[in-house]
Amino acid sequence: MQSRRDVQRKQDHSRAVHTLKWTLITVLVLILVVWSSLAIANHPKQAAQRQATQMARRYGHLTSTNDFYIFNREKTYYTVAGKNKRGQQTLVIVPQNGGDIHVVKQSKGISGQDAINKVKSDKRPKKIMKAAPGYFNDRLVWEVTYVNRRGSMCYDLINFKTGNYVQQIDNL
Template sequence: MVMQRQHSAKRQPKLGNAKQVRWLKSRWLWGLVATCLLLVTGSWLFYASANQPRAAAQDRVTALAKSKAKLTSVSNFFVYHRDQTYYAVAGIDQRGKQVLVLVPNHRNQVTVIDQATGINGRQAIHAVQDRQRIDRVLHTALGKYNHRLVWEVAYLDRHATVNYALVDFKTGKLVQQINL
């Protein structure tokens, strides 16, 4: 009989056990919240530091375009990487004309292009779609290739392969196709 009492005494919960369980659950919950906050903060810091050179280039090129090309508003920013890196902004100048401003990397040389003298990014995409099947456009960018203005169209095909097409700014003809 003594054995039964000891055995049944083991089955009875200890006083304060419910408090311990609640304390452990709240500690686990606060640990999870802290971990999530660290992940979100770390991800944001990583993104901000990775995007910092692009943001600095955008600020520099936008300021140049506003001061040298007399842009009153900027609607787009493009980054083009081939033989040389070019940055471009699209916007409206003080006469109300739609223009593109092209700036080579690390130089303050500004080329102002009247948008009406060539095709725009959407028309460049359509020029590529006439020859290739595009599942998703990744980006378009204005730059120079062999001393002529081109639109670079980066896209995924039906096999999810990244492809690049260079389209002549003035004629809309395909200049180069790169299939990776």
């Protein structure tokens, strides 16, 4: 015959196991929900990257790719950077909603790093968020997105060929 104390211990142990089981199930469900949400949120970007990369290989004759950019202004452009058959660094710029695909040799203008360095030198930002190529007013530009020293979001458009500022938007 079991004492009251033994019965109580078994009940306490059973409750602890039950609580632990439901806690683990809840944590696993939460992890699954978060993972699924992230996968769904990234799907449009991954689909755009996949399609733009296919077009870049076909029309820009890229044999390898090393970067993908999204540029959102008046229009959205997807850019795939890589090397063409001759080993030249090339940007293939694909409009989101159709239109002409632009194939540009990187050597014809400044690099994304050059654009970032210009903003760092001229503006001394707190943090650079990204640099992405695209078209603005029919000119190829680098858009450098950064946080200034006051904590405000800023965008600078820098002409791809000349390295000069085309537009500056501060303190958003």
